[in-house]
Amino acid sequence: MLKNYIKIAYRNLLKNKVYSLINIFGLGVGIACCFLIFNFVQKELSYDTYHANYDRIYRVIHGNTEGDNTIEGKSYDDFWVWGNAPVGPALQNDFPEVDKVVRFSGRADILFMLEEVPYQETGVLFMDSTAFDVFSWKLIHGDPKTVLDAPYKVVLTESTAMKYFGETDVVGRTLDGSASPGRSDAGLYTVSGVMEDVPENSHFDFNLLLSFETFSTNRPFILESWGYVDTYTYLLMDKNTDFEAFQAKLPSFVERVRALDDDIGNYDIAVEKMEDFYLRSEAQRQPGTVGSLPNIYIFSMIGLFILVIAIINFMNLSTARSLERAKEVGIRKSIGADRSSLIYQFLGESGMIVSLAGIVAVLLVALALPIMNDLTGKTFIFNEMLNTKTIPLFIIGLMIVGLLAGSYPALALSSFKPVSILKGVSKTDSKGVALRKGLVVFQFALSISLIVGTLVVYNQMTHLLDRDMGFTDEQMLLIEYNYDFQVNSIMEPIRDRLEDVSGVKNVAFSRSVPGSYFPNAGTGIVNAEGEFVYKDQAIFQVGMDFIEQYDLEMVAGRSYSRDILSDTTQAIVVNEALARQYGYANPADMLGKRFEQWGKEGEVIGIVKDFNFVSLHNEIEPLSLPYEPFASRYVSIKVETENLQETITEVEDIWSEMVPHRPFLYSFLDEDFNNQYEADFRFRKIFTSFSVLAILIACLGLLGLATYTAEQRTKEIGIRKVLGANVASLIAMLSWDFVKLVLIALALAIPVSWWAMDSWLQGFAYRTNISIWIFPLAGILALSVAVFTISFQSLKAALVNPVKSLKSE
Structure with missing residues (x-):
């Protein structure tokens, strides 16, 4: 029986090549997009998780509060990650929960001379010797306990060591940082260690580490000054720390600190968990780039939308063509097949299509990776994406998609009554037609929402670039020294x-x-x-x-x-x-x-x-x-x-x-200033790219439905032409049913898309308004795409010779 089911499924695929290709390719694109977005979201959520002490690492944020000095009610966007140096040792001294403290300076640049060639090195941090006890960076050469324990020691990343020396085994070599006299950090640095490059999913990165001892030796007053801001402070907490209890002790600590120095006024601190550093921190003066949790939600929804649209296409085409399988169902039931076996058969067929779509998806992912890397600015490697964790998830995902996509068609087909079917009495199921129309409305509502989102994002980014900033930035050449x-x-x-x-x-x-x-x-x-x-x-x-x-x-x-x-x-x-x-x-x-x-x-x-x-x-x-x-x-x-x-x-x-x-070293001010919006521009590119794909998938399904509808109305079209109907009226008749659905979808999409994009715009202090013209424009674009998709098939059906049409039955 199983062999028979597979044979029938195979024959149906070959018999209906166009619909099979639409289903397989549409689902394949949807699964591929969803898989790519899933990996992007996973990478964003994976920041800093490579640290073995991930659950124990916290950091101090600094601010000034008026009046009540409690954790509740603080505005964390008024706090800075960047702060003073003495707070870390003071916390370690007062609280046994604090196991280790690691401090590092704000990012510095240092001029090195190597064989008379000057290099201005960027991404330089002065860091405490406890760095390798707290963070899980891997040393290739050097002792983690001693690499940063004395002045003028330097740890190079692997790529930096290769840049300077052409090899990584360079412990004991020197870099001359004395080329800038007058700087307190100028001197001869000895390479004490070489480490692997900082992983991409780190909330801050660097090219080399200099010992914090160098920093404190040249500017010792910083270690005691509560009012001097130039340090980031991270804490490694004891394994059994009760975070809430620790937070509750901080107000009394702050009161003691204020008593030490009258000049610090309403100085206050709070602590953040490492899981919040990249996506949830609202504190200012971050040590590196930060992500956007709202954008993660938006991308996740887009991935889900695309997959849902592809599944809707499959369901629509399967149920629309159900009458063609009616006689097969009637014969199977008349010779003893029960409904459950038919359900298993049709679910198996949908499983086969989904499996083929999965293969197409894997191929599309492999082809799209360079584009994805360019869109996101991150590195995705095919072999790493398909691993022991993602492959089972991918297979489970395909099974769920197969079940979702095939469930309704299977239930609908298996419900046909054999007596009526074999007598030739068959009529369109009004519930099935209503469902198909409802699904078309739903997928086009999603598509229109994505069009609105794309227009709003473009409008906001144009607003950022065109706004008068209050200063001249054009043709301003900068030399940084x-x-x-x-x-x-x-x-x-x-x-x-x-x-x-x-x-x-x-x-x-x-x-x-x-x-x-x-x-x-x-x-x-x-x-x-x-x-x-x-x-x-x-x-x-x-x-x-x-x-x-x-x-x-x-x-x-x-x-x-x-x-x-x-x-x-x-x-x-x-x-x-x-x-x-x-x-x-x-x-x-x-x-x-x-x-x-x-x-x-x-x-x-x-x-x-x-x-x-x-x-x-x-x-x-x-x-x-x-x-x-x-x-x-x-x-x-x-x-x-x-x-x-x-x-x-x-x-x-x-x-x-x-x-x-x-x-x-030169650059242009307008380019440098706009680099602040790099994440926003990437968001625009990703949002637009996947929105276009979602709309194309929706149109692919619409094309399939339009083709099938035209086939079903072949005889009607022939009669109308005999009675004098012209081609234009026939195209309008065939298109109007779908145009009505798109108009309904537009009405549903307007409030949802307005709310979603208004929430996104809240992330900008200077934002454009969501103009009313965006919604009719989105509707016109959606209608244009839908009409273009339908009109070709409608024109083809309207041009058929009526004699041939009337002979078709």
């Missing part, structure tokens, strides 16, 4: 030489530029009530020409002037948000008010209009722009658009002449 003392000591001669280049308009120096790293500073200013108060805010240390260079608009007062000597030591310019922070509704009222900041005193001389110096995910923060050119890290060069490459070459020649010890 990492605070080099030698460069800052000759910045005026460098500026003069660069401004002599014909393609250069003007030049300015600064520590930060929009979109780059910037520190925060405690600043005391007389507020609107006449009180001298300290508040914390972002700080851009700038040279004399920075404000003019970036076309920042002065809303009150003036910028710095070379003609006023006191501007270099006793003046400060701030933004409107900072004026509001101190209670000034009218920025001009802040002019002349006394300030103190990092040892400098004087008065406020100007207020610039607010500009977006961070991404549009965030509101504009209070910002001060003190004159401090010797803290600079960047040269900003405004260049002409004509002969740009020649200008860059001339600039490089001047740089190489005046700064021979440092490589010429």
Whole structure:
């Protein structure tokens, strides 16, 4: 019997080649998309799980709270991961639950010289010697207990060791970091270890580790300063730690800390679990990239939508063609087959189709991996995706899909009454027709929702790129030189030489530029009530020409002037948000008010209009722009658009002449600033790509149904043509039934898609509104695709010779 079932299933596949191909390919694409999205989601959820101590690793987040000092009610988006150095040892001293502490600095760049060749190394961290006790990074060479236990020791990643030395067995070799005199971390570093590259699914990464002893030896005051921010602190907790009980003890710890230092005000801390670092942390100043949990939910839903749409196609085509199998069912029942055996037969047939679709899916996954890697910016390897864990899940998934896709057709076919069928009495099951229409409405509602989502995402990203940020970023060439003392000591001669280049308009120096790293500073200013108060805010240390260079608009007062000597030591310019922070509704009222900041005193001389110096995910923060050119890290060069490459070459020649010890590292500000939106652009690409696939799969099913409907109405079409119906009216008749379903789907999709995309837009401080035109446009696009899909088959049916049509029965 089983052999007979397989033979019949095989014959039906060959007999109905078009429908078989639609079912197999449609399901194959749906399964492949779902599998790819599943792997993407798994990779996002797997961040940091490679650490053996994953469940025991926590980190400290720092902030300032007003009034009640309890965990409940804290706004974690006001907290920073970046904080002070002494908090870790203090926690370890006060709480036996804290097993080990590992601290590391904010990301640094260091200039190394190797065989007279300069390398500006990025991704450098100063890290405690306990790093390899807490984190599960694998050392290829070196002792994990001693690799970071003394000043000027360095651990290289495997790829960094290959870059510098061409091999990994390099313990004892040296890297000369003394090429930047004046920096506290300059010196000769000895390679003490080489480790494997940091796994891709890590919430922060690096190219090399320098010992925290180097950091603390050169700046020992940091270890005791509760108000100096330049350290990340991670904790390895005891295995039996009660996290809630530990949290409950923190307020009393914070009170003791506040008593030690009056200057830290309402300083507060909380702790986060490692499972929250990548996807759930709302704290600012992360040590690396973070993911988006809402995006994970969205991608998961898209994967499910695509699979559901493919399953609906299968069910629709199977039930629509059920009458063609009616006589077979009648004969089988008349010779003794019971309903259960027929159900098993048809479920087996659907299982065969799903198995073939699974093979197609595997082939499509293998072909699509390079595209998937490009879309997501992550590395997916076929052999790693199909492993002992995923293969059983894939097989179970196919079985579930086969059961879902084949259940209704099997139940519908097995319910036919043999007496009626063998007498030739057969009529369309109204319940089956209603179900098919309902499924078409459902899958097109999903498709329209995806079209709306795609339009909203594109609209928001266009809004980000087109928004006036409040500063000039076009044709702004940046040279990054990492605070080099030698460069800052000759910045005026460098500026003069660069401004002599014909393609250069003007030049300015600064520590930060929009979109780059910037520190925060405690600043005391007389507020609107006449009180001298300290508040914390972002700080851009700038040279004399920075404000003019970036076309920042002065809303009150003036910028710095070379003609006023006191501007270099006793003046400060701030933004409107900072004026509001101190209670000034009218920025001009802040002019002349006394300030103190990092040892400098004087008065406020100007207020610039607010500009977006961070991404549009965030509101504009209070910002001060003190004159401090010797803290600079960047040269900003405004260049002409004509002969740009020649200008860059001339600039490089001047740089190489005046700064021979440092490589010429340049970029353009607009590109650097937009890199903040890389994750958003990737989201757009992934969302759009899978949305298009979902719509194509829906249309594939619609094509199959349209073809079958046209076949069923062959005789009707012939009679109508004999009675004078023209081709256009026949196409309209055949298409209208499907167009009505798409219109119903549009009505259902509007509220759902509006709610979903409005929730997504909440992640942007500056967001576009969901325009009403998006919904009719989505409907028009869906209708156009549906009509195009149907019209070809409708046209083919309408053009058939009526004589042939009337002979068809």
